[in-house]
Amino acid sequence: MAKTKVALIKCDEYNLKEVEKAINYAISLIGGFDRLRKKGKKVLLKPNILAGKEPEYAVTTHPVVFEATIKIFLENGFEVAAGESPPLEPLGIAAKKAGLLDVVEKYKIPFYEFKNPIKISNPDGKLIKSFNISEEILNFDIIVSLPKLKTHAQMYYTGAMKNLFGCITGLQKPHFHLRFPDRDDFANMIVDLNLLLKPSLGIMDGIVAMEGKGPQGGTPKKVGLIATSFDILALDLVCAELIGYKYIDIPIIKNALERKNFFISSPEEIEIVGEKIENLKPSHFEKVKITSEVHFLQNKVPKPIINFINNITVPKPHFKHKVCIKCGKCISICPANALQFKNKNKNKFVHIDYNKCIKCYCCDEICPVKAIELKIRPF
Ligand code: SF4
Numbered sequence: 001m002a003k004t005k006v007a008l009i010k011c012d013e014y015n016l017k018e019v020e021k022a023i024n025y026a027i028s029l030i031g032g033f034d035r036l037r038k039k040g041k042k043v044l045l046k047p048n049i050l051a052g053k054e055p056e057y058a059v060t061t062h063p064v065v066f067e068a069t070i071k072i073f074l075e076n077g078f079e080v081a082a083g084e085s086p087p088l089e090p091l092g093i094a095a096k097k098a099g100l101l102d103v104v105e106k107y108k109i110p111f112y113e114f115k116n117p118i119k120i121s122n123p124d125g126k127l128i129k130s131f132n133i134s135e136e137i138l139n140f141d142i143i144v145s146l147p148k149l150k151t152h153a154q155m156y157y158t159g160a161m162k163n164l165f166g167c168i169t170g171l172q173k174p175h176f177h178l179r180f181p182d183r184d185d186f187a188n189m190i191v192d193l194n195l196l197l198k199p200s201l202g203i204m205d206g207i208v209a210m211e212g213k214g215p216q217g218g219t220p221k222k223v224g225l226i227a228t229s230f231d232i233l234a235l236d237l238v239c240a241e242l243i244g245y246k247y248i249d250i251p252i253i254k255n256a257l258e259r260k261n262f263f264i265s266s267p268e269e270i271e272i273v274g275e276k277i278e279n280l281k282p283s284h285f286e287k288v289k290i291t292s293e294v295h296f297l298q299n300k301v302p303k304p305i306i307n308f309i310n311n312i313t314v315p316k317p318h319f320k321h322k323v324c325i326k327c328g329k330c331i332s333i334c335p336a337n338a339l340q341f342k343n344k345n346k347n348k349f350v351h352i353d354y355n356k357c358i359k360c361y362c363c364d365e366i367c368p369v370k371a372i373e374l375k376i377r378p379f
């Protein structure tokens, strides 16, 4: 049986011509555009615009990768649009800061802020049998995930599959965190979403990746990678391994591989084309530490004991009050209402109720100034 191809291309800088060349070459190595043409002409690009951060912070898909992709698809005769739903900021503001709005305006392509969700049935979903998805997404033949290669405090790695969580409209996102506080359940929800959206291509921006405490508070790290695949699970698996994770430790990848009827089921089904993975692996890449919640004890010991063990083994947010700029973003996004401003000696500070905290790390993800640390502390 033919293997699923993942193309790895060395690309050292955000130079439009070089990036265009790299993406074009990568797509040619995985089979070219014919496969996409069979699906139709309407292409939706889904960049990662987690927040309005300038490109050098490596939080968002770089505007040069975004521009190169738009150019390539337009030159190949496709109709191109882009869309995203940043968790807290209006799309226009976040995309302007991230440098993507200028690109959209230059090429005069439609740019959708995902709103107006409608209920769509997802019969193959394991946890979610229907999603409320933005109407606009349904008008496209081809969805292209354009992630930034980053670590993720909650899911360890965020890639092409997790990037599609941005297709969920803004206010629904915290609701999903609250509904699925368990990491494995959240991963299965993302897999379900991928089953519904059926992305056709992933193009990974790994020229400058993010190591450390991603997806916003980490450190930019040059990797020099452009990677593509028609199978975004395969793309994620290879990219996660490239930065030093074991693919099986990444909950979204592990759970997707288990759904053998819909996805590839093992790395043996993948063929890497282009550059060898060894030639692109950074000598050091600071990853998020894998922590295991004690699911294996479930139904064997009482829940309060499991909760206690989780409390002393799973990191929780701690607030560095001197660093905090009191923007309130963490409070707005917290799905569990665990955060509020309090005053002490006329000083305002963020107070956390650890009994309510579900350890989703949305607060850490959104904090613009790295004022939150994730630490283990027994209670
Ligand atoms: S305090 Fe932070 S980690 Fe805890 S539930 Fe709220 S957003 Fe999630």
Ligand code: SF4
Pocket (backbone or CB within 6 Å): 319, 323, 324, 325, 326, 327, 328, 329, 330, 331, 350, 363, 366, 367, 368, 369, 370, 371, 372
């Ligand atoms: S901890 Fe971060 S997100 Fe929360 S109020 Fe302070 S600066 Fe804003």
